[in-house]
Amino acid sequence: MTRGIGWYVHHQGAGHLQRARAVAGALDRPCTILGTLAGFDTAGLDTVDLPDDRPLGDAAFDGRDGATGRPEALHYAPLNHPGVRARMARIAAWAERAEPALLVVDVSVEVALLARLLSVPTLVVRLAGTRTDRPHLEAFRGAARLLAPFPEALDGAGVPDWVRAKTLYAGFLGAPAQAPIEAGRDIVVVFGRGGAGGDLADLAAAARAVPDRPWHVLGPVSGSGAVPGNLHLHGWVPDVEARVARAALLVGGGGDGVVALAAAQRKRFVCLPEERAYGEQTEKAEALARLGGAIVHPGWPSAAAWPGLIAAARAIDPSVIGGLHDPDAVRTCAATIQTLIADL
Template structure:
């Protein structure tokens, strides 16, 4: 009997679940998605919904608990948190009941180490940036293999060699590529679910600074004020890729989802990386700039800077960023995961 696998997804942003969905579609064995999944589209997926482990009350969640006496191998282990206690109990019960061959962990140091204690082999997702703190290194050490959901060319220079050697570079794990057949002069700005979103006055100032192009903004936007005729705020849309396919230029952060979208569509890209722990977006953006795959500007530009930045971005060769995309990445990743799981079934 073929044993199934589990895929743990973090609840900060939508990219973790999107990766799992893209790869699970190609897996030849059962796959259960584990995570706090309220508010996410899980249609067609086998799931194990977990109790929320975020701080009680209104504290912002950054993946750390701030405790002075927390074990050094952990990031987040608050005491007397009923959600966290129930979450781990549910994971343990699922493992005991289903006997998974492998657990993919995207991402959590604590779940990776807990799986090791449950005697479950893990494939731990390693995000971009320099993650050489002790908790990350211990999670990497506990894993059977590591999975980087980006091309090796975008890896950071400070990654230890033993971590690189343990890593499977899967490339961008996205859904099917939508070919660009209706290119226009439009600028498309994408804000993801895990970031701060856009600011209406800042977007209006940018659109006014380049009045000869239509600006289409996808994702959350806050604030109010007068909006110029060439600025269109669409909010959440189900067909982000279709909007991007018609763009002359894509503007967005340095998260995996937006960068993968730019690569899949071979779109000229103005990357505005947001501050993230471990330099996740800034290091990836710097690699894109070195390759000539994007124009990079940290922080939202002043209105006067937009004409220059857009001119530079439009001069990019889109084949460079397009070369970072592999249309078979998700299928090849699934085959690798299946082979890894099979290797544990034979032991």
């Protein structure tokens, strides 16, 4: 009987689950997705739904408990939290029952260390940003191998050599390539699940500052007020890739999902990195700027800045960011996981 694997997914944003779904479909062995999955599309997946471990369901929680007396190898180990207790117990029960050949951890220091204590080998996902604190390094040290869901060219300069040597740079996972489309003048703005979304006043000011172009906004927008005629708010849509394909210019944050989308579709890109723990989006955006793959501005620009940003973005060569897309990334990642399991 072929032993399956598990894939733990974090509940911040949709990218973790999207990666797991893409690679699981390319594996030749069963894959079980473990995570807090309420609100996500898990159709067709084998799942273990885990209790929420956030304090009082706080959606803005950054993953660190701030408690005194916490072991230095952990980020989040609150006391007297029934959700944490039930979550870890459910993972342990699944591991005993399933006897997995491997657990991919995307991402949690605590789950990676729990798996090691359960005698389950791990492939630990290493996100961008400065993750040289002791908890991250201990999780990396205990892993059989590390998986970076981005190209090596976007890695940070401060990553220790031994961490780099242990890392499989898988490239962007789950973003299908799109044949180039003759773009019009549309600007497409994408807000994902992991951030705060857009602000209507800011979007309206940007559209008024560049009135000769239609602005199409995908994802959540909050606030009220007048909407200029060239600003179109679409909310959540099922065909993000198709809408971006028709854009002359893409605007979005520095998360893996939107950067992968820009690369897969070779789009001129205005990258607005959001504040994230460990500088995840900031470091990736800085690397894009160094490569000449995007125009980068920290946070949402003022209305006066938009005409210049649009002009600068129109002048960049989209083949630079397009060169970061690997059409075989998912298949290569799945094959590497198979090899890792065989070696173990």
